[in-house]
Amino acid sequence: MRSGLPWLAVATLIAVIGLAGFLAQVAVTESQALELSVAAAVLRAAAVFLVCAHVAASTLREINDKGLELMLALPLRRSTHYLGRLAGFALCAVALSAAFCAPLFWWARPSLVACWGASLACEAVLAAAVTLFFAMTLAQLVPAMAATLGLYVLGRSIAAMQAIASGPLSDPAFAAKVEQHSVDALAAVLPRLDQVTRAEWLLYGAPPAGTYVAALTGLLLFGALVTVAGLIDFHRRSV
Template sequence: MAMLAPALTIARYTVLEALRSRLLWLFVLAACAGAGLAGFLQQLALTESGAVQAALLAAVLRLASVFLLAAFIVTSMAREAADKGLELLLALPMPRWAYLLGKLLGYAALAAVPAVLFGALMSAFAAPAASALWAASLLGELWIVAAFSLLCAASLQQALPALAATGGFYVLARTVGSLQLLAHGPQAGPSWPRQTMAGAVDVLALLLPRLDDFTRTEWLLYATGSWHAAAHIAAQTAIYVTLLASCALCDFYRRNI
């Protein structure tokens, strides 16, 4: 336990930094804005207005939580690097892995806030069990995004490139299933370019997490979620968070700070 004390201290101050940055209020504001937008668009729907409202609200909350968490992680670490706070921390008798672990634990705790808040909000539009599964899946999705944001912020050390890389990773991870369907679908043209493209997309699908299987809206609308889906999501989350954290740690030890 004594070995984890520095990491837990860093995690605590990471959460305190988020509180001072009003991140929690931004999550609440996103929930209110999403509910207002969904309520407005519900009035425009001719049929199944309740399903339209739930689907739109779920999509808005998912994207808002990912963007706010990734933006906070990248800007926080960029500001810390610019203020020479990282050098000050590493001058203390503390291993580098404790710093990265503390940051990751702090960001994981912050990710639980929108997952619980937005899951509770969605329970007003869907069954409690479906909302709980949706919230748990959102938490896993946010943990993967947090680990990748940490990797980009630690490696690139600039806010804009790190945010762009995180956004590209998230978009690819959410659309790789659709890209596979398009690559393997019936298309006109020479076979070898199509096969090359399909092979490249298949390799990309093997490397990326299947975030299109996470936080699915039909779980809320039709209660199609299951424990099998939850176990699949938990396994992906554990594998990719561990892999991304290991990559960040290797890069962190490689650099001279």
């Protein structure tokens, strides 16, 4: 409660419900589909942003208040401390994702909302892991938030960047080819956030099971890599 996350979550839900009601009044056709797609997009972005802000603010407040030094004085391994902190933030991310799924049951089938919500939970947990890494590494709020949100936006837009770089209007020059291969290499290491938590799942049905599992597995693998990087950095640095 100290962080204000529950109140921000409630305010977000109220705002989304109000926005949906407004769209229902102004939409001429397909009002339900419009309400659902806009609500899903807003809830997804809000969930990621609130998780990032909560993790960064909580971690940096503890660092600045010397609470981290006190915690490290306890007979606990650093890996236990880091993983325990990450587990707590992950639970907050899952709880927030579950709360944000509640309004969607009004418009979509429960099975589709559950599929979308599980993907949102994985995405929010990944955001928590990345934010914790940057917050512990950079030790400043604005750089940590900027790095996390920049990585998130890049993961959401990398497919569009690939399409532009390899499109029929792309320059055949050597420099353009280098740029295209650079974008492809970047896409190979980034989480494919454009393939998860899509509003179209709520409108037209869930993707094939293989595609769905592969997309979520990619998120979890990237989250595991970030966690390992955070553990290595936390072990070698002096707090």
